[in-house]
Amino acid sequence: MRIVEKTQLMTATEIDRTVQRLAHEIVEKSGGTSNLALIGIRRRGVPLAQRIAQAMRGIDGVDVPVGTLDITLYRDDLSKVAAQPVLQSSDIPFAVDDKDLVLVDDVLYTGRTIRAAMNGLFDLGRPKRVRLCVLIDRGHRELPVEASFVGRNVQTSDTEIVEVRLNEIDKEERVMLVERVP
């Protein structure tokens, strides 16, 4: 079983333009940012959330707080993910109660990660609203989860994997479509 690269879906420039556009969309559709907060889902949702917050600062000086959420403890498939799951800490430096939250992740696929993220969030309090922002929506939902803010929709088959590579984690910047080949 090996991984074969098929196509590049987004370049570094396209990622940046999309992040800017998503930031604008979120600000536009939030009816005020005073109560807004972003929560990046580990791992790649985190730098994305930070970049979106940074872009928002450029829009009209809005300073939206950013938290990070590790969902390992809330997964429904722990034993299938890794032989030994490794925990990272979540870090949400603000109260979740009554907040207008936007969850940020790199790829939306079956929706199980988002279900786990919401479980994690609701352990912390009662947000006023939770919406989802993803860079790529690749379809194949197994749960009733939808993203309010989508960078790009990509049609995929289930042997394909969408790999978002970000400088902060992967030391390169692009979105690849790869395939598992026996």
Add this chain to the structure above:
Amino acid sequence: MPFRFGHMLGIEPLSAEEISFVLDQSKPFQEIQKHPLKKLATLRGKTVALAFFEPSTRTRISFGTAASRLGADQMNLQAESSSLKKGESLLDTVRTLDAMKPDCIVMRHSSSGAPDFVARNLDLPVINAGDGTHEHPTQALLDALTIRDRRGTLEGLNVTILGDILHSRVARSNIHLLSKFGCRITLCGPAMWVPREMECLVPAGASVRRVTRIEEALEGADAVITLRVQQERLHEPSLSVDEYILQFQLTPERLRRAKPDALVMHPGPMVRGLEIDPAVADGPQSCVLEQVTNGLAVRMALLFLMVGADSTSERDSSHAAD
């Protein structure tokens, strides 16, 4: 780099890296204790068997709460009311538990080596919650977490252990753990309770020394671990309670010999007025309650690491999330 633990029988076989990994993995569980909702569903459907063949309150409650907060179910065996009184062997008892298919067994036993025996005879992860005078690994881990949090590191610290070292599995586990991080360990208590053999517990090059005077033992200490004195045992070193207090009680005056912000630790339960002056037990340097909170985090981390993953599954790609 994640480590796998088939069993947690003692600190002695672990490397410093493995210990640091467990402490790192305890941190998210420290955080969760602060959430309004402390219950997770991570180990839902899993069962943790608590087989305490020796009486215990705090450790049993700690492991039980750790299992519950992870969403696991429990099987509870308690010595006082157990079939052992009717003459059942240890092996039969644990095999009976095993036949009910728990996912791991946490056990405490008065015989050193009992958890190892069970680990060799059952196909089940075993966590040692204290065996005879041998080891109490989770106590040493929670002590290490407490020291590391307060001091920023475990490397090269001066740690003094006071009391009945000879009969203390807590002392042994701590000596193993701290020596792996290059700590200078000082043991102090009545001579009979601090035999020369304790210096040989650790590999050559590690620093363990015995000191008879408590003032000298506390000089420059970063952390002081005070062990409980069992009054029933005081006849062994031929000391009366008053003599023990006079020579070995941790008082505020003696504590001043240690570093100004030295940690005062005790595995519990404390006998106020015997091994420890109440003013010290309740003083600003006391970490006793923090140790208990950290104990919960460490035990949750171990249960998560040992019960949370399927031992036969393959590692998936780091990108293949949803």
